[in-house]
Amino acid sequence: MIRRNLSVVLTASTIICLLLVAFVLALTQHKVPELARELIVYLFAITFAVFVVQQTLAWRERRRWLAAKYWLYMILLEQIDGLLKDVLPAKVPQEGAETDEETVVYEVAGERIQFGGAVLHRPLQLLISPEEKDLQSHIFWYARELGPSQYADLARTAFSDVREQVRNVLASSGQLMEADITAMLMSFDQAVAADIRHINSALGLRDKRLEDVRSLDDGETPEQSTEADDQLAFATSIIVESVVSPAMKPKAWLEDHMQAWEGRSSL
Numbered sequence: 464m465i466r467r468n469l470s471v472v473l474t475a476s477t478i479i480c481l482l483l484v485a486f487v488l489a490l491t492q493h494k495v496p497e498l499a500r501e502l503i504v505y506l507f508a509i510t511f512a513v514f515v516v517q518q519t520l521a522w523r524e525r526r527r528w529l530a531a532k533y534w535l536y537m538i539l540l541e542q543i544d545g546l547l548k549d550v551l552p553a554k555v556p557q558e559g560a561e562t563d564e565e566t567v568v569y570e571v572a573g574e575r576i577q578f579g580g581a582v583l584h585r586p587l588q589l590l591i592s593p594e595e596k597d598l599q600s601h602i603f604w605y606a607r608e609l610g611p612s613q614y615a616d617l618a619r620t621a622f623s624d625v626r627e628q629v630r631n632v633l634a635s636s637g638q639l640m641e642a643d644i645t646a647m648l649m650s651f652d653q654a655v656a657a658d659i660r661h662i663n664s665a666l667g668l669r670d671k672r673l674e675d676v677r678s679l680d681d682g683e684t685p686e687q688s689t690e691a692d693d694q695l696a697f698a699t700s701i702i703v704e705s706v707v708s709p710a711m712k713p714k715a716w717l718e719d720h721m722q723a724w725e726g727r728s729s730l
Contacts, residue, residue: 522687532639533721535632540717542628543710544571544587549621550703552605553629566591568601572640586718602703606696615699619662621644622706626655644720648715654709657701665698 547569554565571591578674591598629652637645672691 603700611692611696
């Protein structure tokens with residue numbers, strides 16, 4: 464900090480000394496008006512170069528990287544949608560319904576997102592809000608349907624994959640992205656990391672509970688195994704539900720910006 468301030472002082476002092484020398488020489492030669500006119504021209508040229516040419520070059524540089532930035536947004540959107548497809552059921556049976564009616568949790572429909580002339584992605588639409596209590600019960604049903612242990616492993620793998628992809632994008636190309644989406648992705652990354660730890664803890668507790676039952680009763684009954692699996696499914700459903708809301712915030716932001724990009728590109 465001291466070196467930076469010292470360099471500024473030295474530069475300013477040098478400029479002032481040069482101006483004083485030029486003024487003295489112009490005064491002795493009776494050319495002060497010419498000096499003033501030339502200084503005005505130079506100041507205008509410097510100002511024009513700094514505030515106009517530099518901004519134009521910066522705008523052209525941003526335009527050159529715009530396509531690359533939105534390609535990154537497409538990758539991130541695909542990763543988040545892929546996570547939601549992995550951990551959420553598309554449909555669940557309605558409780559108490561005598562028919563085969565089902566509740567749709569999400570669907571891959573709606574407006575497609577294009578990049579250039581190719582259709583690259585149809586965003587996932589979550590039809591049940593993360594704030595609704597039904598979402599956790601639907602995830603619980605899905606966990607029991609797949610098998611609690613299998614579902615916990617699936618969720619942990621999906622979380623690890625999306626976290627790795629998001630961290631790679633932030634590390635390699637974070638400077639291209641806006642501050643808003645960067646903050647959302649960092650918050651999402653922290654939520655996913657916490658959920659991975661929670662899933663590992665839930666799996667460890669299940670295994671420890673079954674080991675304790677075997678050591679005490681010299682065996683494991685189906686009822687005890689089912690109870691441990693139900694507790695694992697319930698814990699995992701809460702853990703997975705907690706990451707849906709952090710995932711939906713960057714997802715909505717990315718979809719809005721990708722649709723805006725598509726609209727500008729079509730003009």
